[in-house]
Amino acid sequence: MVFTLELILIVGFTTVIFLYFLSVCVLSIKLNKTESNTNLKPETCVDIVIAFRNEEQTIVALIDSLIRQSYHNCKFILVDDHSTDNSLSIAIAKTKNEQRFQILQLPDNLVGKKDALKYGIKQCKGEFILFTDADCEISPNWVETITKEMTHNNLEFCSGALLIHDCKNILQKLQAVETLFLTAVGHSLISCKKPVLCNGANIAIKRETNDTTLLNHVSSGDDIFRLQQAVKAKRRIGYTTTKEAQIFSKAEPTLLKMIQQKVRWIGKSKHYIETFSLIFTAFIGLSQVVAAVSIFILPVKIWITLLATKILSETILTVKAMSVYDHKVSPFNIFAVGILYPFYSVAIAIISLFYKPQWKGRKVKG
Numbered sequence: 098m099v100f101t102l103e104l105i106l107i108v109g110f111t112t113v114i115f116l117y118f119l120s121v122c123v124l125s126i127k128l129n130k131t132e133s134n135t136n137l138k139p140e141t142c143v144d145i146v147i148a149f150r151n152e153e154q155t156i157v158a159l160i161d162s163l164i165r166q167s168y169h170n171c172k173f174i175l176v177d178d179h180s181t182d183n184s185l186s187i188a189i190a191k192t193k194n195e196q197r198f199q200i201l202q203l204p205d206n207l208v209g210k211k212d213a214l215k216y217g218i219k220q221c222k223g224e225f226i227l228f229t230d231a232d233c234e235i236s237p238n239w240v241e242t243i244t245k246e247m248t249h250n251n252l253e254f255c256s257g258a259l260l261i262h263d264c265k266n267i268l269q270k271l272q273a274v275e276t277l278f279l280t281a282v283g284h285s286l287i288s289c290k291k292p293v294l295c296n297g298a299n300i301a302i303k304r305e306t307n308d309t310t311l312l313n314h315v316s317s318g319d320d321i322f323r324l325q326q327a328v329k330a331k332r333r334i335g336y337t338t339t340k341e342a343q344i345f346s347k348a349e350p351t352l353l354k355m356i357q358q359k360v361r362w363i364g365k366s367k368h369y370i371e372t373f374s375l376i377f378t379a380f381i382g383l384s385q386v387v388a389a390v391s392i393f394i395l396p397v398k399i400w401i402t403l404l405a406t407k408i409l410s411e412t413i414l415t416v417k418a419m420s421v422y423d424h425k426v427s428p429f430n431i432f433a434v435g436i437l438y439p440f441y442s443v444a445i446a447i448i449s450l451f452y453k454p455q456w457k458g459r460k461v462k463g
Contacts, residue, residue: 106394110387114403117384121410124285125417131246133339139248142223143171143240144304148213149231150178153187159231160191160198168241169197174220175231176201176213184231211319221304228320229344230298233259238341243301246337253306253332254324256283256292257299257342260424267430269348272355274426274434276348278411281418284336286377292334293374295324299344306332325371338421357454359445382446388439408435 145163149156163173175198177185185202192198199220203213218226225247227240236242239257247255258280261273283294297320308326327334349355369375388407391400415431418424 103395107399110391110395110403111399113384113387114406117380118406118410120380121414124282124289125410125414127288128281128285128414128417128421129288129338130421131337131339133242133245133341139241139244140170141225141244141248143168143225143227143244144174144221144223145171145227145229145240146174146176146214146217146221147229147231148176148178148210148217149180149184149188150210150213151180151182151184152231153180153182153184155232156184156187157191158234160188162235162237163198164195165237166235166240167238168244171197171223171240172221173198174201174217175199176203176217178203178210178213179205179208214319218304218307224304225301226304226307227301228297228299230346232346233298234262234345236341236343239344242339242342243337246335246339246342247301247303250335251333252301252335253303254327254334255301256287256295256324256334256336257301257344258284258338258422259296259298259344259346260422261348262345263347267433268352268355269350270427270430271434271437272348274415274430275438277418277422277424277426278415278434281414281421284338285414287334287336291373291377292324292328293371293377295320297323298346299342300324302327303332306330321365321369321374325369325374328371328374340423343422343424356445356448360449360452360454363445363449382442385439385442386446389443404436404439407439408432411435 147159149159152159160175175188175192177188177200185200188200192200201217201220203216207213207216214228225244227243229235229239243255243257246252259276260280261269261276264270264273279294280296283292283296286293300320300323302323306327308323308330324334349358366378369378384407388404391403395403412431412435415426419426
């Protein structure tokens with residue numbers, strides 16, 4: 098009886114990891130570098146909406162990067178989500194002589210990033226709306242490149258790359274690998290016509306397609322829910338890997354902040370409205386669970402084989418992503434993430450059952 102149960106587990110776990118291996122290998126094949134449309138000179142009016150809260154350490158760098166944007170037929174709409182630091186006063190002072198900027202304060206009856214984005218969108222007049230985060234560093238050609246991509250390919254939703262840079266310790270370097278991998282997965286799925294992932298720090302939509310039903314009772318997920326609404330409405334969805342369209346952010350500085358971020362992310366998955374997204378997310382989660390628990394259930398040699406198979410597929414996609422995005426990460430860190438990620442994922446899932454994190458001094462809803 099014990100032998101039969103062990104055999105069933107071996108066959109079942111091996112099947113899951115084999116399907117995971119095939120899936121990730123397919124994604125690596127479908128990930129392609131996109132070319133910049135250098136000859137296209139769009140004149141479309143574009144709006145950029147950015148919500149910010151307590152970003153006094155980053156708001157100046159953000160505004161400087163927006164001022165340097167090569168595309169001039171645009172408006173930058175920055176919405177203050179009830180900051181308790183000097184973010185708002187800094188933003189107003191920094192942009193007082195800049196015609197392309199509009200600084201807004203979220204009314205008292207509205208709270209949170211989603212409300213801030215909606216409030217900013219109401220001020221938009223352009224054909225396209227671009228979104229990024231207040232703690233990001235932006236290429237001078239970002240607006241122009243995304244606008245070219247939207248115009249040239251007649252897109253209604255475009256996902257750009259968010260990458261981690263300026264890593265100072267091993268924790269941040271591991272986050273850089275994870276972010277590169279997830280960015281590649283998101284773009285590969287778009288290439289497969291099955292969009293699931295994107296990052297709100299680098300997306301664009303056609304204004305007339307904006308959907309206001311973004312599940313306000315859930316704190317995070319404005320990006321994923323916006324993408325899923327686009328999928329549901331059968332919008333034309335694309336992505337760009339062009340370096341000029343990449344946006345960079347810093348990794349979470351501590352383990353606690355990283356855990357809080359991941360708990361926020363995992364919390365929104367239960368609210369997914371698109372069937373394939375639910376199935377894909379559940380399958381990825383199952384694969385990580387299998388890789389983690391196998392060490393306690395199966396013979397060590399079999400566990401090592403399953404883990405090595407999983408790591409191999411992830412390495413293939415990550416190495417491909419390094420080339421596509423021209424963004425380097427250490428092979429050692431790729432290997433380390435492959436080993437640690439299953440246990441880390443299971444731990445985050447367990448923590449999320451009873452821990453409600455804070456974000457910017459607020460309890461996370463959902």
